[in-house]
Amino acid sequence: MSPELAAILARSARDAARALVGWTLLKDGVGGVVVETEAYEPDDPASHSFPGPTRRNATMFGPPGRLYVYRSYGVHWCANVVCSEEGTGAAVLLRALEPVAGLEVMQERRRTADLRLLCAGPGRLAEALDISDVDDGAALDQPPFELHAPRSSPDVVTGPRVGIRRAVERPWRFALRGSDFVSRPRPRA
DNA sequence: CTTTCGATGATCT
DNA sequence: GATCATCGAAAGG
Numbered sequence A: 001m002s003p004e005l006a007a008i009l010a011r012s013a014r015d016a017a018r019a020l021v022g023w024t025l026l027k028d029g030v031g032g033v034v035v036e037t038e039a040y041e042p043d044d045p046a047s048h049s050f051p052g053p054t055r056r057n058a059t060m061f062g063p064p065g066r067l068y069v070y071r072s073y074g075v076h077w078c079a080n081v082v083c084s085e086e087g088t089g090a091a092v093l094l095r096a097l098e099p100v101a102g103l104e105v106m107q108e109r110r111r112t113a114d115l116r117l118l119c120a121g122p123g124r125l126a127e128a129l130d131i132s133d134v135d136d137g138a139a140l141d142q143p144p145f146e147l148h149a150p151r152s153s154p155d156v157v158t159g160p161r162v163g164i165r166r167a168v169e170r171p172w173r174f175a176l177r178g179s180d181f182v183s184r185p186r187p188r189a
Numbered sequence B: 001c002t003t004t005c006g007a008t009g010a011t012c013t
Numbered sequence C: 001g002a003t004c005a006t007c008g009a010a011a012g013g
Helices: A005-008 A013-020 A103-110 A122-129
Strands: A024-027 A029-040 A065-070 A077-083 A091-101 A145-148 A156-159 A171-177
Touching: A005 A013, A005 A029, A013 A029, A024 A091, A024 A122, A029 A122, A029 A156, A077 A122, A091 A103, A091 A122, A091 A171, A103 A122
Parallel strands: none
Antiparallel strands: A024 A029, A024 A145, A029 A091, A029 A171, A065 A077, A077 A091, A156 A171
């Protein structure tokens, strides 16, 4: 793993979630720029790692830089980046990308031509990149995945996390300011 | 525009 | 049996 990525992922989920905005994520050359993330910390009642290690969340307690993939509402797949120290259970939920590469492939997978709806939400993002349970535990800096650093530091806004019932007050959602490709409800401009 | 609701399966109580 | 880090279609204003 590059020193730059390792340094980002070594930090808390909050810091890693903020720092991952602007990076480009690809699977098999298909994907785009990360424009929205959420942090899930250890001792965070909203995190899947909160109850401790189980079969589902085992990847969360493994090495940083791996993908933790889980099924949401029995219908969708959602993808996280494991971060902080191995064994802590910290992770960053990937919530939205700005589509950049493989647009036609993603449009086909998502069955929509609207670029704003290709990767705007964790379930949509996973479907567009063809991420599922088989990718759980995969290293994000090794094929078929690539993670590329932004050229300059992006302008990031924060807000409450989406879709959770517990610890709703923690402002651990991060998004690229003004992006047209974030999920709803839209963060403040 | 906004709100409501069904789908569908693993996990938890 | 209830809950859930979601989405899209349908119904309501």
